Amino acid sequence: MADLGNDSVETESLRAALIRHLVTEGTIHDQRVAAAFQAVPRHVFVPQAPLDVAYADDVVLMKRDGSGVVTSSVSQPSIIALMLEQAAIQPGDRVLEIGSGGYNAALMRELAGPTGSVTTVDIDPEVTDRARLLLDESGYGDVAVVQADGAFGAPERAPYDRIVVTVTAWEIASAWLRQLRPRGRIVVPLRMRGQTRSVAFDRVGDHLESRSTTLCGFVSMQGAGANYERLVPLGELELTFDEDQAGEPHPRADVLALPRLQMWSGVQVDREEPLLDLYLWLAGTLPGYCVMSSGEWSWVAAVATADSLAYLSTRPASDGSYVELGCAGHGPRAPELIDRMLDQLRTWDARHRNGPGPSFQVHARADELPAGFHIVRRDSYITVTWAE
Ligand SMILES: C[S@@+](CC[C@H](N)C(=O)[O-])C[C@H]1O[C@@H](n2cnc3c(N)ncnc32)[C@H](O)[C@@H]1O
Structure with missing residues (x-):
């Protein structure tokens, strides 16, 4: 299907090397996904980038807004591959992509085959042009x-068998659910309590059930689905709460200047161990949960009250590749907040650390929710559950 007219020996070999990398690191398992990567000339979709950059396993930034925030990019090949594996697009599928760039749409066009179709939507006319x-x-x-x-x-081309969202979303828009076929699948980078996971959901009746999740990062959604977070300045740091935590109090910006209390849990983790499951467990069990951050990439789980704050901390363990988890706090209620967080750290360690991780369901109505931790969105409810 692709027009490889301007392909050269060099671009072919760079493309083959990229695919080898994605297969070797375990990102691509499906032969059809590998074939799509082989067919689509990535360099055509990033004409400003040198060839080695176009075929590196890295995002190519395309546009920033007035304050320097990236609003558009051609995504990193390994993230694209992970999401295509999650989407499991079949020949003949009608596919909708939210967030365009061209490259991923072309890959999906290969996977949907001659009897399928792809529609890609972007809010930015520069991107769609x-x-x-x-x-x-x-x-x-x-x-x-x-x-x-x-x-x-x-809606003009609905219904869809697959919806693939390539921009961070805070929820499943009700339109997506309406436009998805029964038993259809939606793959979406979903941001909950400050962390983003690409979740593959299958439609089961009127609700969605997660089938797989993988950590990822994307630019944030603009338009009607934007801004579901509340940022509270804390000196040079900030606390982030989700919109449905509007009633949660927070301490004054100088709380960190109060004396610091520190306690340790005895729970040790590998320095490289991803802790986002732990963070989500804390989010579901600790009232006042929020994320404390300094800049975009450095953040930590925290709990806030009107006068106190406690947050996760670490110290080197006896084995140098491990750290022990603990909790530090400031303010009159710090001892109580620290106790609660340490309790939940130990519960996660004993019951969930080696488990399958959380599952997610999305419902449109409050009266049909299963038991679990509920995140309330404008259009829907996300339920998080943990297998024992
Ligand atoms: C990471 S880029 C998409 C990458 C692309 N799928 C590719 O082929 O690599 C995210 C895009 O989402 C777009 N976007 C942001 N908010 C949107 C919205 N509400 N509706 C549609 N597109 C949106 C941005 O303009 C940006 O171009």
């Missing part, structure tokens, strides 16, 4: 490119 041009140039002229707020899907 470029995607249209580059898709035409590379032989994917039958991908439909729509300029609109993806929070409303693309």
Whole structure:
């Protein structure tokens, strides 16, 4: 399907090396996904990038807003591959992509095959104009490119067997659920309590059930589905709460200047061990949970009250590759907050650390929710459950 007219020995060999990397590191398992990566000339979709950058396993930034925040990119190949594996697009599928760039739409067009179809929607006309041009140039002229707020899907071409969202979303928009076929699948980088996971959900009746999750990072959704977080300045740091935690109090910005109390849990973790499952466990069990951060990449689980704050801390363990988890706090209620957090650290360690991790369900109505930790969104409810 692709027009490889301007392909060269060099781009072919760079592309083959990228695919070898994705297979070797265990990102690509599905032969059909590998074949799609082989077919689509990635360099065409990032014309400004040198060839080695176009074929590196790295994101290519395309646009920043006035304050320097990245608003558009052509995603990192390994994230794209993980999400395509999650989406399991079948020949003949009707696919909707939210967030365009052209490259991923072309890959999905390969996977959907001659009897399938791909529609890609972006809120930014500059992005859709470029995607249209580059898709035409590379032989994917039958991908439909729509300029609109993806929070409303693309009703004119619904229903879809697969919806793949390539921008961080705080919830499953009700339009996506309406436009998804019964037993269809939606893959979405879902942000909950300050962390983002790509979740593959299957539609089961009127609700969604997660089938797989993988950690990821994307630019944030603009438009009607934007801004579900509340930022509270704390000196040079900040606390982040989700919109449904509007009633949660927080301490004054100078709370960190109060004397610091520190306690340790006895729970040791490998320095490299991802702790996002632990963080989500704490989010579901500790009232006042929030994320304390300094800049975009450094953040830690915390619990806040009107006068006190406690947060996760670590110290080197006897084995140098391990650290012990603890909790530090400031303010009159610090001892109580620290006790609670240490209790939950130990519970997670004993009951969930080696388990399958959390599962997620999404419902449109409050009266049909299963038991679990509920995150309330504008259009829907996310339920988090943990197998014992
Ligand atoms: C990471 S880029 C998409 C990458 C792309 N899928 C690719 O092929 O690599 C995210 C895109 O989402 C778009 N976006 C942000 N908010 C949106 C919204 N509400 N509806 C549709 N697109 C949106 C941005 O303009 C940006 O181009």
